[in-house]
Amino acid sequence: MSGVEELPAWIALTVSVLLILGGVVIVTGALGLMRLPNFYQRIHGPAITITLGAGCVLIASMIYFSVLQSRPVIHEILISAFILLTAPVVAMLIMRAAVYRDLRGGKSTSGVSSGDVYTTSDKD
Amino acid sequence: MTALLSFAMAFAFACVILAMIFCTVRLLIGPNAQDRVLALDTLWMCAMLLSLVQGIRFGSQVYFEAAILIILIGFVSTVALAKFLIRGEIIE
Numbered sequence: 001m002s003g004v005e006e007l008p009a010w011i012a013l014t015v016s017v018l019l020i021l022g023g024v025v026i027v028t029g030a031l032g033l034m035r036l037p038n039f040y041q042r043i044h045g046p047a048i049t050i051t052l053g054a055g056c057v058l059i060a061s062m063i064y065f066s067v068l069q070s071r072p073v074i075h076e077i078l079i080s081a082f083i084l085l086t087a088p089v090v091a092m093l094i095m096r097a098a099v100y101r102d103l104r105g106g107k108s109t110s111g112v113s114s115g116d117v118y119t120t121s122d123k124d
Numbered sequence: 125m126t127a128l129l130s131f132a133m134a135f136a137f138a139c140v141i142l143a144m145i146f147c148t149v150r151l152l153i154g155p156n157a158q159d160r161v162l163a164l165d166t167l168w169m170c171a172m173l174l175s176l177v178q179g180i181r182f183g184s185q186v187y188f189e190a191a192i193l194i195i196l197i198g199f200v201s202t203v204a205l206a207k208f209l210i211r212g213e214i215i216e
Binding site for chain 2: 016054064082090
């Protein structure tokens with residue numbers, strides 16, 4: 001805990017609010033991953049954790065270190081850009097894997113293939 | 125204000141730990157392989173956030189490099205696992 005004492009009050013308040021909001025959002029996303037019943041509903045839970053939770057924590061880290069070191073510390077933008085670039089790619093890859101496995105397994109009534117949007121070959 | 129900041133740091137730390145516990149539960153009970161891969165990806169992300177929160181707590185920049193390494197390795201491993209789930213092999 002080095003140098004917490006000389007922070008201005010409104011900087012400490014901003015960082016605290018961002019950290020608490022980020023923590024609540026992270027726990028909400030992970031709770032959705034654990035509690036939701038279907039895989040195609042479960043994949044929406046970590047999206048909150050990745051975008052809003054990580055965004056709050058990264059902005060809090062940027063503000064905190066910028067004030068603490070009296071110079072702009074913005075290299076958390078690297079992590080932000082990498083997350084924003086790779087999160088859709090990872091989500092699309094896992095979703096495609098799930099759709100392929102469901103279609104190959106003949107589970108035509110689960111998730112995205114329900115309601116005859118995607119039909120399997122053995123149904124035709 | 126210092127007490128509030130200390131409480132916020134401890135609260136964020138506890139929240140990330142709780143999120144990692146939830147992800148571990150899904151990783152253990154997940155019915156299919158894609159659930160486990162999704163839980164593992166979220167676990168990587170939570171590990172990155174844990175490193176960042178610890179960096180804020182201890183006022184050190186060393187945790188930032190650890191966060192970058194964790195998220196890079198997490199992306200590569202998740203892509204490899206998803207590719208393995210689709211094709212059955214990683215490098216064709």
